[in-house]
Amino acid sequence: MKTAIKHIHSRRIWDSRGRPTVEVDVHLQDGSMGRGVAPAGASRGSREALELRDGGLHLDGFDVSHAIANVNGEIAKALAGMNALDQSSADQRLIELDGTPLKSRLGANATIATSLAIAQAAAASQSLALWQYLSQGEAVCLPLPQIQIFGGGAHAGRRVDVQDFLVMPIGAQSFDEAMVMVAHVYQTAGKLMQARGKRFGVADEGGWWPDFASNEEALQTLTLAIEKAGYRHDQVAIALDIAASEFGQQGSYTLGLDNQVFSSEEWLSVLLRWIDAYPIISVEDPFAEDDTAGMQAFTRAVGNRIQVIGDDYLVTRVDLIEAAHTDQACNAVLLKPNQVGTLTETYAAMLAARRLGMGMIVSARSGETEDTAIVHLATGWNTGQLKVGSFARSERMAKWNECLRIQEMWGKHTVFAGKHGLKLAL
Ligand code: PGA
Numbered sequence: 001m002k003t004a005i006k007h008i009h010s011r012r013i014w015d016s017r018g019r020p021t022v023e024v025d026v027h028l029q030d031g032s033m034g035r036g037v038a039p040a041g042a043s044r045g046s047r048e049a050l051e052l053r054d055g056g057l058h059l060d061g062f063d064v065s066h067a068i069a070n071v072n073g074e075i076a077k078a079l080a081g082m083n084a085l086d087q088s089s090a091d092q093r094l095i096e097l098d099g100t101p102l103k104s105r106l107g108a109n110a111t112i113a114t115s116l117a118i119a120q121a122a123a124a125s126q127s128l129a130l131w132q133y134l135s136q137g138e139a140v141c142l143p144l145p146q147i148q149i150f151g152g153g154a155h156a157g158r159r160v161d162v163q164d165f166l167v168m169p170i171g172a173q174s175f176d177e178a179m180v181m182v183a184h185v186y187q188t189a190g191k192l193m194q195a196r197g198k199r200f201g202v203a204d205e206g207g208w209w210p211d212f213a214s215n216e217e218a219l220q221t222l223t224l225a226i227e228k229a230g231y232r233h234d235q236v237a238i239a240l241d242i243a244a245s246e247f248g249q250q251g252s253y254t255l256g257l258d259n260q261v262f263s264s265e266e267w268l269s270v271l272l273r274w275i276d277a278y279p280i281i282s283v284e285d286p287f288a289e290d291d292t293a294g295m296q297a298f299t300r301a302v303g304n305r306i307q308v309i310g311d312d313y314l315v316t317r318v319d320l321i322e323a324a325h326t327d328q329a330c331n332a333v334l335l336k337p338n339q340v341g342t343l344t345e346t347y348a349a350m351l352a353a354r355r356l357g358m359g360m361i362v363s364a365r366s367g368e369t370e371d372t373a374i375v376h377l378a379t380g381w382n383t384g385q386l387k388v389g390s391f392a393r394s395e396r397m398a399k400w401n402e403c404l405r406i407q408e409m410w411g412k413h414t415v416f417a418g419k420h421g422l423k424l425a426l
Pocket residue numbers: 040041042043044163241243311363364365366367
């Protein structure tokens with residue numbers, strides 16, 4: 001069989017935080033090769049699949065020698081001879097070989113890098129780009145981007161509690177135009193910081209990281225940057241990733257910057273006030289992963305006009321997505337392949353979200369590499385939205401630039417999801 005897996009090789013490479021990560025090459029009988037890389041989160045949900053790190057003192061415990069040894073040993077042996085075109089059987093073999101609920105034996109970093117490498121090898125064997133291979137001939141759209149302008153939370157020294165202040169260019173007619181709009185806002189925001197004499201750096205995902213006096217100042221400044229860049233709110237709107245599990249638990253939310261502690265109900269009224277005051281159309285993890293009542297109250301209050309995304313709350317798991325839909329705890333699903341550990345499980349999560357009429361956003365992690373696989377997942381699966389971090393740093397720009405290449409390759413047939421990528425009546 002030409003598409004049988006002949007050889008698997010894993011190596012240590014380094015991610016955008018200068019930490020080790022797992023890269024896997026899968027070689028097929030016909031000479032095709034596919035490469036997969038594991039990204040890494042910093043603000044992780046407690047129910048995510050486990051990223052296997054060596055621990056100890058060496059490289060602050062972040063080394064991945066065991067995960068790499070698992071790929072080069074057990075995984076390579078178990079997958080040898082399997083058909084790379086049969087992704088679900090290969091992933092099932094990985095799941096069974098690991099044998100734990102959270103991939104804690106082999107490591108989800110080992111399994112996701114292998115799983116993605118198999119898909120890439122399969123696509124190469126068919127002389128197709130990954131997005132074409134995944135689309136199986138169905139019509140697809142380039143995704144509407146969510147792009148961070150200001151970073152906070154675990155990605156920026158917790159100077160601001162809210163993790164991501166992002167923009168969505170909902171007025172763009174093409175992906176190319178979307179990039180131009182975001183570039184204007186990003187550069188305008190940087191100039192505003194400079195003019196105000198704010199100290200700022202660049203956060204893990206490439207957003208500006210200024211010393212705001214309050215969480216709300218970041219929102220005010222982003223709104224101003226959008227307006228100063230020349231856009232109306234129906235052209236460029238705001239998305240927030242609150243990542244509330246990072247500062248809230250058991251119904252109590254502590255905003256370090258604002259020096260305030262809120263109950264779940266009080267936090268809800270703060271968020272609702274922000275939504276009324278600023279052009280926000282999407283909010284991710286507004287409440288902590290243990291606060292279903294908070295998620296429900298928020299979704300009830302805003303659900304038909306605002307996208308409410310579950311990230312830590314859902315961790316790309318079908319059972320949690322179904323429960324959240326039943327509970328009406330959110331209306332959109334963030335899809336992060338390494339939260340579950342195989343492409344097939346990520347695909348199942350996407351299908352569940354689609355079946356339930358929920359929004360779908362493929363997302364990068366805060367620790368990334370130059371790998372662009374997620375762009376192909378968002379496009380090939382036609383999810384409508386993609387979230388990658390900011391508009392700076394090459395591990396982020398590699399993804400946006402890949403979208404532009406796909407747009408060009410498609411030529412006049414290019415369809416851009418635009419605002420329809422959101423499952424909202426805008
Ligand atoms: P993470 O952040 O990769 O650190 O989890 C991304 C996000 O929360 O969406």
